[in-house]
Amino acid sequence: MHNTGISSELFTPFLAQQHPAGKPLPRYRMLFNYLQQGIMTGKLQPATKLPSSRELAQLLMLSRNTVKQVYEMLQAEGYIETRHGAGSFVSPQLNISAGRANKTSPQTSTTIKLSLKSQQIDQLRPLYSHDNKQLLLPAMPAIDQFPWPQWQRSVASAGREMKFSSLRDNQGSPELRREIARYLTASRGIHCRMEQILICSGSQQGMQLAFSMLLNPGDKVLAEDPGFPGIDGAISNAGGIKVSIPIDSNGFRADLAMQNSAGAKVAFITPSRNFPIGYTLSLERRLALLQWARQNGSCIIEDDYDSEFRFDGPPLTAMQGLGGDDCVIYSGTFSRILHPSIRLGYLVLPTALVDPFTRMRGFLDGGLSALPQLALADFMAKGHFSSHLRRMRKLYKARRHYLLQQISEKFSDKLQWLASDGGMHGVFLLSPDYDDQQIAEQAIARGLGIRPLSYYYDQEAAQSGLIIGFAGYDENQMDKGLKILSELL
Ligand SMILES: Cc1ncc(COP(=O)(O)O)c(C=O)c1O
Secondary structure (H helix, E strand, O other): OOOOOOOHHHHHHHHHOOOOOOOOOOHHHHHHHHHHHHHHOOOOOOOOEOOOHHHHHHHHOOOHHHHHHHHHHHHHOOOEEEEOOOEEEEOOOOOHHHHHHHHHOOOOOOOOOOOHHHHHHHHOOOOOOOOOOOEOOOOOOOHHHOOHHHHHHHHHHHHHHHOOOOOOOOOOOHHHHHHHHHHHHHHOOOOOOHHHEEEEOOHHHHHHHHHHHHOOOOOEEEEEEOOOHHHHHHHHHOOOEEEEEEEEOOEEOHHHHHHOOOOEEEEEEOOOOOOOOOOOOOHHHHHHHHHHHHHHOOEEEEEOOOOOOEOOOOOOOOHHHHOOOOOEEEEEEOOOOOOOOOOOEEEEOOHHHHHHHHHHHHHHOOOOOHHHHHHHHHHHHOOHHHHHHHHHHHHHHHHHHHHHHHHHHHOOOOEEEOOOOEOOEEEEEEOOOOOHHHHHHHHHHOOEOOEEHHHHOOOOOOOOEEEEEOOOOOHHHHHHHHHHHHHHO
16 A cells, blocks of 8 residues: 555455444444454554555545444554554554464463462362252242232332432341341341441351451361261362261251361351251251350351251251351342342341451442342342241242152152251152162253252262252142152152
8 A cells, every 4th residue: 555564455355344243343442443453463564564544545445434433443542543644554553463372263261360269169079050930949949929919019119219228238128138138036036226237138148257357277177977068168269178977857956067177267067958968957056056166166057958948846946146256257149039039138136247248248249239139128128028938938948748649659669858947948868779979960950859868968979869849839849849859759
């Protein structure tokens, strides 16, 4: 091209890509991208003179203003410079090779190295993904029974309220904390004020925060075996070491925990109903653990994930309410009562932990979006939460009854129920000739959400079995799921 270091052939590919498939980009954007790429890949070397805007416009059949606009954009971003009377040049001082290595070949391996912590996460057993379309999925509530019209009204009301709320609270919306405090005091025997509550995006985030605040690298965490694998990442991230303690029909073996407790900073337990087996922690062991925590300046994290669904009486008093308000962090979730995607849970903190946790929270994520919190607060204040809970308790009891009946009719020789007084799933031991992981894998491939019991053990699994969700499924759906299971067994 006239008086430049560029041949017009350089623009042949640009002319060829004038009509790309899909939604076309505006022409000025296409030309900008083309020239930027040319500079970044070294086709246009630093200090190369570019054609004048008139010349380039003619060659590319664009308006001169379009080319001028592109040159202005390139200049504003530092790719080219314009010298008065001399024309436009690729910026001579650009160190193209610094940006080029990754750009030219997307296949080249990244130079970014992950931290040791994130490599450790790779060593943990992977978590199951939660596919709401699967049948017999544990932890799945009855979504079709959810009072959607009332919820939609609460969401609309939250939208209006947001207009007037200027507060960003790292502890969570005061309206929701007030409602949760009322609910916990009335129904779970928990001693708490709204000032002790910290709202999280699901209880899992609360545990992440708790472990990062409580553990120093090398500190031990006493945990149930089998237990909830969702805590493994949080413990590993905080540098903690999980010490797995077996359970028996009275729950977590506190006696063994005490023997292994040297250097233990935290005990993570599900006292109302061990996850996943369902045994309740005896009063004697609860008191022993509270005493241990106080004597050692340690902390108990009480994961109360589904205690609301106890069918043969009211929910048991939480450990926090048993005089543990100075050493127990109580963790609750709305995933199971309301909807798995709601991603709202909470921690009830001992008073001394409120300020440090809230400060850290400010650094971690700056608190949660106000809208779902205000919606849930409105939903609870209007009584929809409690009435939904009452209805679901009855419904789940009936659904469990149906599942047990079907299993005893169809699988009595293969599956043996491990009795539990509530929950949203049943645990069924398999006769020894079956491999639970294999059955669960085949079941998942056929659209079931059944989980193998042995997956939940850290040590060698004491027993093999299947975890079958019933709460989210009516009789037809259960029949369909059990039919598939009968073909597999
Ligand atoms: C025992 C247990 N604890 C905690 C959680 C996490 O709940 P969230 O959905 O609130 O993070 C789950 C999830 O299913 C669970 O099974």
